[in-house]
Amino acid sequence: xxxxxxxxxxxxxxxxxxxxxxxxxxxxxxxxxxxxxxxxxxxxxxxxxxxxxxxxxxxxxxxxxxxxxxxxxxxxxxxxxxxxxxxxxxxxxxxxxxxxxxxxxxxxxxxxx
Amino acid sequence: xxxxxxxxxxxxxxxxxxxxxxxxxxxxxxxxxxxxxxxxxxxxxxxxxxxxxxxxxxxxxxxxxxxxxxxxxxxxxxxxxxxxxxxxxxxxxxxxxxxxxxxxxxxxxxxxxxxx
Numbered sequence: 001x002x003x004x005x006x007x008x009x010x011x012x013x014x015x016x017x018x019x020x021x022x023x024x025x026x027x028x029x030x031x032x033x034x035x036x037x038x039x040x041x042x043x044x045x046x047x048x049x050x051x052x053x054x055x056x057x058x059x060x061x062x063x064x065x066x067x068x069x070x071x072x073x074x075x076x077x078x079x080x081x082x083x084x085x086x087x088x089x090x091x092x093x094x095x096x097x098x099x100x101x102x103x104x105x106x107x108x109x110x111x112x113x
Numbered sequence: 114x115x116x117x118x119x120x121x122x123x124x125x126x127x128x129x130x131x132x133x134x135x136x137x138x139x140x141x142x143x144x145x146x147x148x149x150x151x152x153x154x155x156x157x158x159x160x161x162x163x164x165x166x167x168x169x170x171x172x173x174x175x176x177x178x179x180x181x182x183x184x185x186x187x188x189x190x191x192x193x194x195x196x197x198x199x200x201x202x203x204x205x206x207x208x209x210x211x212x213x214x215x216x217x218x219x220x221x222x223x224x225x226x227x228x229x
Contacts, residue, residue, distance in 0.1 A: 004155070033216040045203060045220035052213070091155060099144070099163075099210045101218070103155040 004094050006104035013082045014112050020067075021077045021107045023092030029053075034068065034075045035093040039106070040085075048090070051075065079109075087111045115140045119204050119221035126194055127229050134189045134224050136204030144207045144215065145187040146171070147179065149200040150223075156203065162187055163210070194228040201225050 003026045013019035025034070036048040051059045051068050058066050063080045079086055092104040117138045126132055138145065146161035148171075158171030162181040176198055178190040187206075191198060202224045208215040 006155075009153075035217070037220075043201065043223040045205075045218075045223075047217060047219075050217060052216075093156075095216050099161075101146075101158065103148075103157075105153050105155040 004092055004102045004104040006090075006092050006107050008107045009105070010108045010110070012110040012112060013079070013086075015082055015084060017082055018078060018080045019082055019109065021079075021090050021092075021109065023075045023077070023104055025073050025075065025092075025094045025102075027073065027094065027096070029096050031097040033095040034066075035095070036064070036066070036075075036077045037091045037093060037103075038086075039089040039091065040087070045091075049077065082111050084111050084113060115219070117204055117206050117219055117221035119202075119224045121224060122222060123225045125227045125229065128195055129193050132191050132194060132226075134191075134202060134204075134226070136187045136189065136221060137185050138187075138204075138206040138219070139185065140206065140208075140219065141184065142206035142219075143184070143209045145181065146205045146218070147177070147187070147189045148203045148205065149173065149198075150203060151200050159189065159202075191226075194226075196228045199226060199228045 005024045032053045034051045038046045038048050049061045065078045067076045089106045091106050095101040120135050147159040148156040150156045157173045160179040162168045204221040205218040207218050
């Protein structure tokens, strides 16, 4: 079964600085989808960014970008110009082509003013 | 507003007392799923449904039941809750997952369940 590993239970960043959250996954599939979800204190799960494995270009969404390394099975999230509202739990997720979906254990991000 | 609605948001119950957590989506999504979230474990899938009358077990189905009699509803049933089912539960839906846009899950707001 596919697994998703987030090796950083907690991270902190100074406001306006840049932070990178790590995610690795294990799969034997060639076609799959990767996601980062944000869970603020409200507990709502919010999609931050997604990446299709067949696309070589790294996805970007405003201040959020990913570094997708398919061969290394790595999918890190970079948050630029961090804001107080970015403080949340971040989950990395993998979805296979046959819809098996796996989540990492999460990384709690603190943003210091 | 397009959304996934879960009820109740909070529930405290006792061991053995049957309960149902409802989930409804208004986006005409084919795929629906239930997850439980526990500290250090992330989200684990309980059950999922690819369409009406089609349900399948996820990673942690023991102690849970689901049904999909209508496209919009996917209730989670705990026939005899136990303390190890104390958790935060999420319902999620997506369009036909055979489509690229169907790969993105939309989540409900979560239901905090405590079993004493």
